[in-house]
Amino acid sequence: NAGVMQNPRHLVRRRGQEARLRCSPMKGHSHVYWYRQLPEEGLKFMVYLQKENIIDESGMPKERFSAEFPKEGPSILRIQQVVRGDSAAYFCASSPMTGATTEAFFGQGTRLTVV
Amino acid sequence: KNEVEQSPQNLTAQEGEFITINCSYSVGISALHWLQQHPGGGIVSLFMLSSGKKKHGRLIATINIQEKHSSLHITASHPRDSAVYICAVRSEYGNKLVFGAGTILRVKS
Numbered sequence: 417n418a419g420v421m422q423n424p425r426h427l428v429r430r431r432g433q434e435a436r437l438r439c440s441p442m443k444g445h446s447h448v449y450w451y452r453q454l455p456e457e458g459l460k461f462m463v464y465l466q467k468e469n470i471i472d473e474s475g476m477p478k479e480r481f482s483a484e485f486p487k488e489g490p491s492i493l494r495i496q497q498v499v500r501g502d503s504a505a506y507f508c509a510s511s512p513m514t515g516a517t518t519e520a521f522f523g524q525g526t527r528l529t530v531v
Numbered sequence: 532k533n534e535v536e537q538s539p540q541n542l543t544a545q546e547g548e549f550i551t552i553n554c555s556y557s558v559g560i561s562a563l564h565w566l567q568q569h570p571g572g573g574i575v576s577l578f579m580l581s582s583g584k585k586k587h588g589r590l591i592a593t594i595n596i597q598e599k600h601s602s603l604h605i606t607a608s609h610p611r612d613s614a615v616y617i618c619a620v621r622s623e624y625g626n627k628l629v630f631g632a633g634t635i636l637r638v639k640s
Contacts, residue, residue, distance in 0.1 A: 449627060459574075459617065461627040472627060507574060509628075520564050520619070520628065524573035 418442070420510050421490075422523035429498050429530050437493040437526045441510030445521070448491040450483060453505040453525075462506075465491060498530045534558050537618050537631035544638050550605040552634045554618030557599065564628065565592050565603045566617040574617070577603070608638045 421440040429435050441448050450462040452475075461475040465485035476483065480498075485491040495502055508523045535556045544550050554563070565577040578585050578592040580601065585592050589608075594601040605612055618631040 447626075451628070451630075458632040459619075459628075459630040461629070464627055472625065475627070509574075519579055520566070520576045522566075522574035522576065527571075 420521050420523035422508050422526050427528045432497050435495040435498050437506050438490045439508030440490040442521055445510035445512045447511045448485050449509045450493050451507045500530050503530045534629050535620055535631040537634050541635045544608050546640045548608050550608050552603045552616050554601045556620050559623040560620040561623045562621045563594055563601050564619040568615045610638045610640050613637050
């Protein structure tokens with residue numbers, strides 16, 4: 417049973433381009449969380465999705481960022497027209513259910529560099 | 532003030548020393564997680580606690596719900612324990628994790 421898989425591990429984009437980050441949750445997990453770790457800062461929640469639904473997007477920047485978790489395939493975090501300030505490590509976590517007893521299973525992260 | 536505070540921010544220890552990292556939080560929680568992150572690496576979950584104490588190998592985690600405080604202990608520390616240790620809490624009203632700033636641990640041989 418593979419863990420949470422994120423790709424690419426490293427992504428370089430020029431300012432103004434689009435970045436697409438993929439997250440395949442663990443088998444049997446239908447809940448996905450995206451977190452961002454800016455340089456020299458702690459992890460911050462971005463968005464929580466279940467299959468085909470966005471449950472909580474309170475941590476998502478209002479513009480340029482979007483996320484989806486389709487019925488089939490990985491969850492995608494999409495950043496349009498990237499700027500240097502988007503350079504960060506983006507982590508995905510998945511769980512089989514919601515609630516207090518839910519373990520946190522994290523991916524290896526995607527390190528985005530905007531040049 | 533952050534909802535989750537960790538101390539110390541940086542910690543250097545000699546191999547073999549007993550290490551304690553502290554975490555205090557200000558919100559009601561349903562669970563607390565201790566995570567480990569190596570430089571440039573992914574995040575590994577060490578413990579999930581809602582009460583009491585858990586032990587795994589040389590690692591021990593405790594939580595005091597009344598005092599809103601948790602500690603992570605490492606016994607007989609080793610250079611391979613060098614990493615960032617992160618405390619995270621799950622609010623009793625939501626599903627997302629709120630993270631502390633992390634403690635950078637360096638164990639010297």
